[in-house]
Structure formats: structure tokens, C-alpha cells
Amino acid sequence: MTGLEWIILLSKLLVIYLTIVHVVPIMIWVERKGAALIQDRPGPNRVGPFGLLQPVADALKFLVKEDPIPNSVNRVLYAMGPFMTLVPASLIVAVLPVGDFFEVQGKSYFMQIADINVGLLYLLSISSLGIYGILFGGWASNNKYSLMGAMRSASQIISYEIPLGLAAVGAVTVYGTFSLREMALGQEGTFLAVLPRWGVFMQPIGFLVFFISAFAETNRLPFDLPETEGELVAGFHTEYGSMKFATYFMAEYMNMATISGLMTTLYFGGWHLPYLTDATLLGWLGGQRNLLAVLQFLIFFFQSCCLPAHFRLGALDGAAFPL
């Protein structure tokens, strides 16, 4: 690789990765403000205009807080737990395409960190690693509630991984490739004269399955059984404080962001706008379109937090297998 290629690679990497990292505080703000809007209360409104700086303040607070390590924990695994979730969460970002390509000095570069020809498999396999942080963290905490929360969380995540994978198989049959870039390319144009050629319209059932599984995978409401406050104190991270807790939190939100990105890529045409084929317009709007769609999904994720719905754990795990 030449120097220029390295520079482009690194800049792509930093831009995409930092976007995902920085989406986290924005997501938290949107979640809290949105919940406040729905529940008719002010929400965060002290720090900055509209409480916009609240996440920054939170992050600072997390950084400078005392980090008590309980006596009974297994110190090595306790310290490594949060990172075992954060690293896979950051690695998934690599295969998400955020746009078509751009040209530098006559060579075209894809707007994607790594165009792997088995991208979908890569994504599924790396995202299945996040459960180790939960399992080891819960176990190392040496707390009843942590361990139980970890087991519940893990069994829920693994149960819903299979429907997630099978829904993705549906997408693969349509496009005949594992590369997420080519999948997004395959959704260009329209079919039946009216509808955009998106995955949602090609695979409505697959999308539904994927959608439900995505909720369960990220432990959002109504699938928040691992963190039922009434039964288990807070789930697997009961014993975690300070920055370690924040790391778990960050990984969770990053997972949400990437899974929304995957949903956009598989079912909402990636960077393609409906009815528009003009290349220049696409080139400019395309990058934003994907981000917008991601944000749209995130907002949906949070709004559903306010739906008071609980399932029994058994019903949940049982429901996963027929899917």
C-alpha cells in the first residue's frame, strides 16, 4: 500500500468510527428528551441549551467518579469485562457501507472501512462475541444478581441470534452475495414500477423477523428482561461503577447504532434514495441519507422504550426458536 492509500484508509476509519462513537451521547440525549416529551416532563434541561450538553457532563462525571472494586470480585476478568463488549461493538462498524465511492487522484475508494467479501458473515460472527463481556463480567462480579442477569441476558441474546441470521439469509438469497456493499448496490432503482427496490418490499417477513430480533439483541424494551429492576438490581452490571459502567453502556449504544445501520443496509437500500438515480445528487446526499435513516431507527428504538410491555422470560426464549 502506498502512503496515500494509508492516509485515506486511516481517515475513512477515523471518520466512520468516530461518528459511531459520537452518536452515542447524541442518542442518549435524544432518548431522554424524547421520553420526556412523550411522558410530558421536561427531561434534561440544565446543562447547555435544551440540555444538549448533558451527555458531556455525564461523561465527565463518569470519568472522575470513584471506582470501587468490591472485595469479592475476580479482578482480572472484572476489569476486562467492559472491554470485551466494547471491542466487538467497535469492530462491527468496519463493514457497514456509508456511501458509494469517492475518487482521489483518479482512483476510486469505497465509502466503507473494509469491503470484505464475506461481510455479512463477519458482522454476524463479530456481533456474537459481545456476549462474552456480559458473561465474564457478570460472573467476575461475584454477585447473585449480576450472575443471574448475565445468564438471562446471554440466553436472550443467543436465542435471538438465530432468527437474526436466518433473516439475513433471506437477504442473501435475494442479492446472491455476502458483501454488504453489493447488497446496497442491488437495491438501486425500482420494481413494479412504483416501489423502490428496497429489502423491506422484497422481504417483508424477513424484515419483520430481523426487526424483532434486533430489539431483543440489544436488550431494549420490550425485551429488557435481563435488566428488570424489580427482580434483579440492574442486570449483569450491578457491581460496576464509574467508567467501567459507562463502557458497557457505550458498547450497548454502539451495538444499537450498528444494528440500525445493518437494518438500513439490508432493508432500506443503504445509501440509495428512492426514485433518484442521478449520480451526483446521490453522491452528495447519499452519505447523509444513510445517517438519517440510522437516526430515524434510533429514535424509533427509544420511543418504544416508553411502551409499558413485559414478557415472561420463558415466553421470550420460547418465541425465539420458531422464528
Added chain:
Amino acid sequence: MMEAQPIYWTHYVATCLFALGLLGFLIRKNAITVLMCLELMLNAANLILVELSMRTGTPDGIIMVVFVITVAAAEVAVGLGIVLNLYRLKETVELDAFKSLQG
């Protein structure tokens, strides 16, 4: 992928892995660790299969690896099920506790 200089020592890595797995299989007493060492040995075999398959240009080895992985998963599932039952029987998974085959 493969330049003019093929890397000929992957089988040394595989042999090392297999030897480690075998050693662990012999010297460990915890049934679960023994099963893990079994996995190591299977993986060493997989590595050799992939290496040979890529070096001779035949994809059969790779397909073999897919089957091996499936069977390994099955083996682990049954093996750990048996370990669970052994634990129910004697409240331990030390293999020395199961010298006699009578319950």
C-alpha cells in the same frame, strides 16, 4: 494471496497445537478442560486441512473443515451433556472420581 514463496510452516503450528491439546488431554483432570483440549486438537486438524487445501488448489479440504466444525459442535454438545449428568451423579467433574463405570 499466495506469492511465489509459499509459507511452509503452518503445519508446525498445527503440530504444536495438536501436541498441546494432547498434552492437556493427558495431564488435566477437569473434564471440561479435557473437552477444551479436544477442541484444540480438532482445530489443529482443521488448520492442516485448510493449509493443504489452499496449497494443492483443491477446495475439498475446506468443505471437510465445514463438516468437521459441525461434528465438533455436536461432540461438544453431547460431551458437555454427559459432564452435566456426571456432575449430578457425584457433584464433581474431576475425572478421577469416575474410575468405575458403576453409578
Added chain:
Amino acid sequence: MEAFLPVLVLLAISLGLCVGIFGVSTLLNPRNLPPVATKLNPYECGVKPEGGARQPFHSQFYLIAVLFLLFDVEGVFFFPWALVYRESLASGGALLLAIAVYMGLLTLGLVYIFRKDCLEIM
């Protein structure tokens, strides 16, 4: 393999981020606070912790994990099938038949599990 190089770089960056977070938070943490016994105990809503945390669980969890493993392995075979599905449609339905037999047998297994109520009590 060239395609995987960025992944390696990303791995390095994220590991660096982890180390950075850890380092900064250790630097900024208040130190030399007097150790309080209750703070260092396992948290059980203020009640004194009782018994060990790690107790044998119900084996139902094992069943869930093992079924996940099996269906995961089965799912692996769907991926190569899906990859060549489009191309094989032109050359007759042999592939469709193959996967139909496979799926039929798997569904049989699934029905067996449900008949036996493996996933019932939790």
C-alpha cells in the same frame, strides 16, 4: 486478505481506546478515599449479603445454550445455500429439493423439541 487489513487497524484503534479510557479514568479517579466496608461488599439492596453468589443453576439454561449451538450450526449451512440459490434456479430445482429435505428434517427436530416442552418452564 488485503481487505482485512483495515479490520486489524480498527482492532488496534479500539484496543487503544479501551486502554485510553481505562488509563484516563484511573488517573482522574479520586484516590486515597477511606475504604468503607459496605462499599466493597456485594450489592444486595442494602441487605447483608447471604450465601455465595455462585450457585448451581437450573439445567434449563444448558438446554437453551445447546439448542442455540445446534441451530447455529444448522444455520451455517443456509449461508452457502443462499449464496448460490439465484444461479441454480436457472438450472433446475435440484438445490431447492436439497434444502427442502434439510429443512424438513430440521423442522422435525424443532417439532420434537416443542412436543417435549423443552422450552416450557423458565
Added chain:
Amino acid sequence: MKELFFIFFSLYTIAAALGVVLAKNPVYSAFSLILSFFGLSALYVMWGATFIGMIQILVYTGAIVVLFVFVVMLLDLGSVVTDHSHSWLTVMVSAIAVWFFSLLMLRTFNHTPLVAPATPLAESNTRLISQLLFTEYLWPFEILSIFLLALIIAIYALTRPDAADKRKVHP
């Protein structure tokens, strides 16, 4: 450059495997196993078998080791480390036996004549593998599904919920 990566991942895999064998606590063993499978998957990818590399992570790291970790946590084997190692004599004898065995293996590998690749496998061999799997290897594939079906029944027979399990925490 490439050789460097190869050496690094090889050594890393072997070191992690050493961890599996030597760790006293099964939880650490499982952790090392994860690391070692990562290294193996990197080696597969470097050999050009990307599909296998991904399947390795998806099935081995993502499912099989999860099962190990689950069992270790279910049976609570990690917290009380009982150090019942064999006597030194047994360990030494095993080590020597393994040493000779691996020498034998290496000798076999080094003396196996390899047919030079007429047409080396392409970088993206995933499609080729998929096609072969459903044509030439169709029967093994179908037999595998019967095997998996039998496995489901066997697993159920093995882990049938017992009424006698009293001491268990109900989740």
C-alpha cells in the same frame, strides 16, 4: 510484511493454547480458548479461506465456547479452584510421549509429496465452496441433517429436566 503477520498470529495462537492447557481455573481456560480461536481464524483468513475463518468465529467462538462458559458457570466450577494435578512423573511421561508423537507427525508432514496447484484457489473461493457443497457433497450434507436431528433427540435425552433437582436456583 505478510510473513510477519503470519509469525505473529501463529505464536499468538500457540501462546493462547498454552493458556488453555496450563490455566488452573476453567474460566481462564475458556478465555484462552476464545483467544486461540481468534488467532486460528486469522490464520485461515491469511491462507485465503475467508469463509472458514468467519465460520470459525461464528460457530466456535460464538457458540461452542459459549456452551463451555455456560457449563462452567452453571456448575460453579470457577470459584473454588481445586488443584488436583497429576504427579510429576505422569506429567513428564505424557510430555515425552507427546513430544515423540509430534516429531512423528512433523516427519510425516515434511515427507508428504504435494501436488503443485494446477489452478490455485482464487481469493474469493466462497462461491466455489458453496457450489461444491450442494453438488458433489450433497449426500454428506443430507446425512448431516439426519445426524443433527438425531443429536437433538440425544441432547434432550441427556438433559431431561429432573424432578429431583432441588438445590438449583430457579431463574
